[in-house]
Amino acid sequence: MYKHMKKILGITLLAAFIGGAAAIGGYKLFEGNQIGSTISEKQNLYFANNPLKVSSAGTADFTQAAAAVAPGVVHIKTTYAAAGKSERSSPMDMMEDFFGGGGRQMQRQPRAASGSGVIISQDGYIVTNNHVVENAEKVEVILTDRRKVEAKVIGRDPNTDLALIKVNATNLPVVKFGNSDNVQVGEWVLAVGFPLDLNTTVTAGIVSAKNRSIGIIGREQEGAEITEEEYREYQRTGKRPDRPANTSIESFIQTDAAINPGNSGGALVNANGELVGINSAIASQSGYNQGYGFAIPVNLARKVVDDFMKYGSVKRGYIGVSFVPLSADNPAEIKSNEVSGLYVNDVVAGGGGAAAGIKAGDVIKKVDGVVINDSPDLQERIGRLNPGDKVKLSVLRAGELKDFTVTLKGESSVGISSNTAATKSVEVSKLGATFVPATQAQKSKFGINSGVVVSSVTTGKAFDNIGVEKGLIITKVNGQPVNSVGDVQKALPQTRNNMVYMSGVSEQGTFNFSFPAQ
Template identity: 80%
Template sequence: MKKILGITVLAAFIGGAAAIGGYKLFERNQLGGTISEKQQLYFANNPLKVSSAGEADFTQAAAAVAPGVVHIKTTYAASSKAQGGSSPFDMFDDFFGGGGRQMQRQPRAASGSGVIISQDGYIVTNNHVVENADKVEVILTDRRKVEAKVIGRDPNTDLALIKVNATGLPVVKMGNSDNVQVGEWVLAVGYPLDLNTTVTAGIVSAKARSIGIIGREQQQGNQLTEEEYEEYRRTGKRPQQAPNSSIEAFIQTDAAINPGNSGGALVNANGELIGINSAIASQSGYNQGYGFAIPVNLARKIVDDFMKYGSVKRGYIGVNFVPLSADNPEEIKTSEINGLYVNDVVAGGGAEAAGLKSGDIIKKVDGATIYDSPDLQEKVGRLNPGDKVRLTVLRDGALKDYTVTLKGEASVGVVAKNNAAKGAEISKLGATFAPVSPAQKSKFGIANGVVVTGVAAGKAFDSYGIPKGLIITKVNGLNVNSVADVQKALPQTKNNIIRIAGVDEQGTYNFNFPIQ
């Protein structure tokens, strides 16, 4: 009897110790760890009760996800004319035109969506939802309004992480965007047009879609000068430039997405998050058939970096490349139509150390076939400096594998610095400029011009809605070809009014504003 009692006491002791240890482990994980660990712990205790065997019944998935998608309201300083605003219809204006850009840039509306990814208050959304906001408020599904802190923003992926001071929040389970199949059912959940929680359904229309939204500003800042272009024509070697760090590998869907859905959830029929809604293809600014979401596997890496470092630690291969197609440029001497043609290897980068050369064609990354730039950029975008990738390269008609160790931003820092020097600043206008390339002259039918490569917040160009990327052809009625021309033309005002004439893909523009 005593022996049995002793065994019982021992068992109770072990059970109690295990319970205490488990609680301590739970407590530690609650306080720290990656977002994946937080999610694993949460859903081990709160499993999803969703079943979808191909049937078009999304009631359970919608019920599981909707409580974890929140409404985000942002406010801006009165002087921030290019960023503030109150209309929910302008949220996507910079991204898809809003029916055609007017003379003055439309203000961005203070409304969007976000997805709760941990019960202690971490919320993922779009960078453009919270960028330059003075105050970010989150309206939870139980109608509580709480102020949020921006933990990190990444313009290169249009992702942002914010946090509210709240606990016990409902969480949306992260899925695996690599498993997403074209044709499968998906739901878009968010707050379109300032409405309350709205769920729409559709299918995945395409994967790894690049639409040139995120990379547009970097491409505009990477224009060649006339001297560089002539050198390129003479030698066939493109001058080294800072790599385009933007990553676009969107999941395309025909689920209805409208302004206000920015930062909301794209989920599969099992109620798992597979993407963060970011943009729509539209001429009117409203849904016309296709929306685009950032894959959750990329979002997971960005979020973990924000939580661990406060910023994104991005690894670089160290190459500049051109996607191949049936319409390859004449200077690319190859009959290949699939893969990425390496036209430049960054000095001191990982690719150079691994043995890659200009003229190589990247065919695979870690065994996966590469058809276009998003196939490579999204996979590399999930990795960190020091990680290794295996590139299968076609050279001289033979395939060969190269293992590249990714390097950090320092490996491309000198190139980026040199490239930034191409744009000279005029402080009176609050902008930087670079000469327009011959290719741009031909495209727009102009004989002269300078490109706006940067706009300072609160300065003249920002205040009067003159955007980055605009090609300025005249200042105060005088043709301009360089920064020096702009400076010389500035004093030639009438009644102290500066007159700017410009052109871009949407048309021609004239801006008039008083000299400051």
């Protein structure tokens, strides 16, 4: 009997050993297959084996949350080529003033700036702000163990002011994604970053508001929303305003946690130590903290970084409508007594909204069952989705609430052209600039028949040295009309006396300039 039990025990132990080995082997196999997975999958794997042990959201003790998050927030140092004149290098320069970038001064030496970033995977992916790394010649990350490593920019999205960078390092501490939809006004939050070039700094405050738009990302883009005056003109003439579509997304979490220069790209976390936002801007008269900071919701950031990892650019879906937010002061032309929701003033032919049956005059009240009061509510929810995704719109029409299922379309389907990484923005290295073709709306606005838009300028190169700025439209190169980057490249060699001549137009009027051919 004893021998029989001993034999059974031996078999049981052997089976347990084999099962344990198989489990470990399976885990290692699964772990090894994470190279091409999404950030969400990487985080699920990491935190399944490294659970957070922090206090609840209701407590005022932030020690555990700060200890969990601080190792995963890094200091980002950027350097730029020598500047040739005093000018702004980026549409986000107001935020760079706040967070450590600033405008370029009269100098001929490399510039340096700093910001913060959040480690979101063990293998070195870091999310930060676009304006922290935009136009930088070199990006360095200082880890919490004081190692300094150079980072590669994986993708930038000016429309959300987000960027994804990567360092060649492993086994890094990771900040856990939370759910920004669950953030409540009045909830305690922490801001973690590197303000004023100090070491890791943690400040506490509450969520002051959600879905806040402050116009800082899209201030150089003319929006899809139109003003009351423009709407009246549209009603009178039937002609839509000639301006490019606004593809920026602003739906910030507002907080009174102290944020200062250098915090840009850092973490906004709840008291559970979960990432709920990426700090991006402050409201300030002086450039320093005066009570209000703004963070990009993590649910939007998650979609952007996953797109960068999968496609190298952001794939954004559009409903294909333009709208006016309703209020108690609706213009008389709007035939609605509603004071909340989005009044559809136009539907793009061939867009998802038109195909689903959305009509001008409808009032969008809900998106997937969530009440929509203003444009940031809609922009942020749609901004998380991809072309081909379906969304349910609850629309008020003739006093009755109707549901429509809209299949989102890509940029080309709704006539949107932007100068983000997702478009055909092509560099001409001789000029130190990238270009996109001017839209028909831009050509009509300025009364031109040709043109390419300067979508970025590299510091220290030809265009930068002579003061050509982003947003200018080049209409002719060496007397030849240009409508594409190919036209620019073809016309460049046709110099006169070894000089390149260019003509163009901007909001300030027409211009002509020349410079020596390289």
